[in-house]
Amino acid sequence: MNGTNRITQVATVAIRVTDQQKALDFYVEQLGFEVRRDMPFGPGRWIEVAPPGAATTLALVTEGVPAGIRLTTGDADADHADLRAGGVDTDAEVLRMGPGVPPMFGLRDPDGNQLILVQDS
Template sequence: MALGISQVTIYVEDQQRAVDFWTGKMGFKLTRDMPYGEDRWIEVEPPSGGSRLVVHKADPSWPALGKELPNYVMFQADDIVETHKELVARGVEFAQEPVRQPWGWSAVFRDDDGHLFHLGQR
């Protein structure tokens, strides 16, 4: 049996701001943007393809979006130092610069909603 991950959902306060971040700053491709109830169903895909992110509007009645700890979504780059430089030049904020850990390279970046994500190196 071959299983994979097709998509991961990220809950955001402002869908358009999130689309602007993922497509403009991170270089992802918008693969789907369609009406979904009162909001939109939005999917973005990394430049290298693979699993998509669903940018979903958070319900205001839900608890506050967690912004203190990184999400356990790790993006990978072939060269984390060069990728970090490119993303910083595009306006991506890093909470942790690339650092070599015993298990490999790691960095943490913040999206425009304040969510934290890991960036690793292949």
């Protein structure tokens, strides 16, 4: 890709929690974070919290949802194609989960750390 990509920011760091409501209460009531997103997602919820004014959020995810860093891009399909062509270890396809969920795909760095590239909505 030679430095040309559509990645715009580190948007979300997903951390694994055992009880989403308990974790939400901790981050909001104890640390003073604000809720940025709380919506149904699979069998649970997709919850994002952040300190007031922060650009990057924490996603409080349960088992079955990958933990890790989410980056945003303006065009998931184009970045997927470019990264694969450049030899980056990416998922085989861009994931499309349906209405309200942006296109996304995973990629791995040389040490096997997973990043998830999510298209801006």
